[in-house]
Every structure is written in C-alpha cells, then in structure tokens.
Amino acid sequence: MSVLERTKSEEAIALENKYGAHNYHPLPVVLTRGEGVYVWDVDGKKYYDFLSAYSAVNQGHCHPTIINAMSEQAKTLTLTSRAFYNDLLGKYEKFATEFFGFDKLLPMNTGAEAVETALKICRKWAYEKKGLDENDAEIVVCENNFHGRTTTIISFSNDPVARKNFGPYMQGFIKIEYDNLNALEEVLSSNKNIAGFLVEPIQGEAGVYVPSEGYLKRAKALCEKYNVLFIADEVQTGIARTGRLLATCGNCSCPDKNCSGTPEVKPDVLILGKALSGGAYPVSAVLANNEIMEVIEPGTHGSTFGGNPLAAAVAMAALKVVKEEALAENADRLGAIFRRELNDYIKESEICSLVRGKGLLNAIVINDDEESDTAWNVCLRLRDNGLLAKPTHGNIIRFAPPLVMTEAELRDCVSIIIKTLKEFE
Numbered sequence: 001m002s003v004l005e006r007t008k009s010e011e012a013i014a015l016e017n018k019y020g021a022h023n024y025h026p027l028p029v030v031l032t033r034g035e036g037v038y039v040w041d042v043d044g045k046k047y048y049d050f051l052s053a054y055s056a057v058n059q060g061h062c063h064p065t066i067i068n069a070m071s072e073q074a075k076t077l078t079l080t081s082r083a084f085y086n087d088l089l090g091k092y093e094k095f096a097t098e099f100f101g102f103d104k105l106l107p108m109n110t111g112a113e114a115v116e117t118a119l120k121i122c123r124k125w126a127y128e129k130k131g132l133d134e135n136d137a138e139i140v141v142c143e144n145n146f147h148g149r150t151t152t153i154i155s156f157s158n159d160p161v162a163r164k165n166f167g168p169y170m171q172g173f174i175k176i177e178y179d180n181l182n183a184l185e186e187v188l189s190s191n192k193n194i195a196g197f198l199v200e201p202i203q204g205e206a207g208v209y210v211p212s213e214g215y216l217k218r219a220k221a222l223c224e225k226y227n228v229l230f231i232a233d234e235v236q237t238g239i240a241r242t243g244r245l246l247a248t249c250g251n252c253s254c255p256d257k258n259c260s261g262t263p264e265v266k267p268d269v270l271i272l273g274k275a276l277s278g279g280a281y282p283v284s285a286v287l288a289n290n291e292i293m294e295v296i297e298p299g300t301h302g303s304t305f306g307g308n309p310l311a312a313a314v315a316m317a318a319l320k321v322v323k324e325e326a327l328a329e330n331a332d333r334l335g336a337i338f339r340r341e342l343n344d345y346i347k348e349s350e351i352c353s354l355v356r357g358k359g360l361l362n363a364i365v366i367n368d369d370e371e372s373d374t375a376w377n378v379c380l381r382l383r384d385n386g387l388l389a390k391p392t393h394g395n396i397i398r399f400a401p402p403l404v405m406t407e408a409e410l411r412d413c414v415s416i417i418i419k420t421l422k423e424f425e
Contacts, residue, residue, distance in 0.1 A: 034061030050389040057279035060404035066278040069317035078310045092312035104293035107307035111235035111273035112148025114284035124295040126195030137195040142178040146205030179211040188226040196229035201247035204236040207396040208363035232267035239275035243332030243359030278318035283311045327403040331359035370394030
C-alpha cells in the first residue's frame, strides 16, 4: 500500500498499533484535514476541534497567513544549522523580543527542549551571577507540574506513569505545593542555594488549575526578595490562550491585551512553544534580558534545527496573526461565555461538578474518581456528536478550541457539550 493512499479509520489505527511505539492512548478518530476550528476524519465526518493540539493550534488549523509564510520560505532555504548566519533569524529574534518585551531570545524546537534550556540558563546564572558554588544550585518546582517528559523533567514530576522505570532521577529540584506562597517563602528563606522557581501560570495537564488571584505577582516578589529567577513555563498558556498575550499578564488594566508593555508579572525567564508556530512547525523559545542570557556563550548550548529560517518565518507569521486578529480579546470574551453557560448547566447536573479556567483554556470535572472511565466515555460520545476533546487525570475533560472561533461556533459547541452531558445524567 502506498504511503500516500488514504486509509479508513480501522486500517490507520491498526498500522499505528503494529508499527508505532505505544506511547499514547489516542481517542479512536483518524483525522486527515483541518481548517480553522474544524477537522475532518478519513470517512469525511466533520468535528469541532476542542483540544487544538494541546493549544498549539491557537490560530486555527492551516491558517493561510502561516501556511503561506512556511510555503514561501520552504522554497528558498529551510536549514543552515547555526554554523552559519541566515537572513531570517535576526529578524525573528528582533520581532519576538519586541513583541514580548525582552532583550534576548534563544531559539529551540519543542516545549521540553525550551524547558531544559531554561533550566540550564538558570543554573549557569546561579553560578556565574549569584555566586553559588558549582553543583549546589537547586530549582523550586510545583507538585502536579507538567513541563515535558525528558529524563531531567520527569525527575521532578509527580506522574508515576511518566517516572516509573526511568530512573535514576536527577537531583537539584525541590517540590512545593502549587498556589502556596507560604511554602514558597519557606523554601526560599531557608535555602541559600535556590537558583530559580519554575512554574506554570495555570497547570494545564494537571486539570486546568488556576491559582489564586495575585499568586503569581506575589511569587515573583518573593523571587526578587531572595534573588531567585522566576521562570514562567507558558508553552501551553501563552500566545493568547488565556485571554491575554501571556497568562502572566494576569488582569492588568492595559486596554491593548496584545501589548508588550509592563505586565502584571514580568518573568525573569519566559518559555514559549506550541502556538509560537500556530501548529505548523516545531518552534519554541526562551526569552530573558541581557544580564541573564549573557551567561550563554558559544558551545554552552545549541540545536541543529533551533533558529532555522523556516521556523523563523513561521513564528513571525504566527505572532502577527495573534495581534492582527485580536485573538487574546476573542479568547477572553468567548471564555467568559463558555464558563457562564456551563456553570448554569452544572447547577442542576449530577454528572459534572464544576468548570474552571481562564480565556479559552477550561476544564470540567466529572463526578467520578480518576480511575473510572466516565470522562473517557463522555469524550467518545462528544466525538459521536461532532466535538473532539480528551480527558486528563481520569475524571477531568480539558476544553481548548482554536482562538479563531466565533461566538456562534462557541455556542454551538456549548450545546453539543451540554447535550452530551445530559446523556450521562
């Protein structure tokens, strides 16, 4: 069979099961095309995409501006490695640093790579700038975090499936409770070897846990007090997903939510990925100001593909779409409608206990334990009713549609979700 030949769902799933490593448990639907907020399976059925490739497709599937930029650059030059300069990387670095309000950008490819890069920068800064003894630096992280699945990152993960039989684990990380300022101050005040605090502004994979109002701002103030880097992992929450350009912007009063002015919380180190390319190509980045980023020198870090001209063209186009189409404002407005409509339903629901989130990053909690298959079965029924979503942590369903969604489309999706939940009451 030709690799270009279309297969039916059962054949495609069988091929993956036979020839691919079983490191995912996908919902049984085989997609072949996407446009905007919609995807189609191999049998021609149309669905609303309510996951957006874990918030990588914020700009919608196959956005023409992004695809055109990628196509035009692919005809010219795709990769040089960093052994030579290329004519787009500097333009992209200038564009992105001005867009987010930082001095420097270090380009990488995947979110996990960017997290690893930020950890390296933090440690090197601690030894060369803060004056810690080499190999003594420790980084504070939060329980129930998700920053990727490299061997370093799983060393401070709580997920037993991600950790089991992958040891020995790397030392140098201290876990504290998320959204607990007392725990953060206790560890910062009692340990002189803390180099940084790595945190998700909203814990997405854990079930879309939104911290208390003011948590991030006060956590940043504690980091400043104890000369510790505040590292924001916005791989999933960034690029307009939560109704602001960055989730660390919080509820700042700036009328232009796409601005790169003074946010409520300015991270010392910002980690971006996913929607940085609109889902068209693997692009990630770490941003920081000069006094931090200058610890990176030739030979200390690199990537063959990081900073390639194709990635640069795609990322600039993706960010322009976010600003020109006011996607942060749209996510803010539609997210409020989504939570209001679902909360109205939940008041009388037996199957669903709450909805939480910010912007268009939301989740509902199913009235069952994490070991049950109720949420999985709800997602199967949602699929049958024309909407794709996926459970996380057993009894939580995450909802994160593309930010180009219209109000009419959102209300149609809310109707599908409520109709489906009623089938389980």
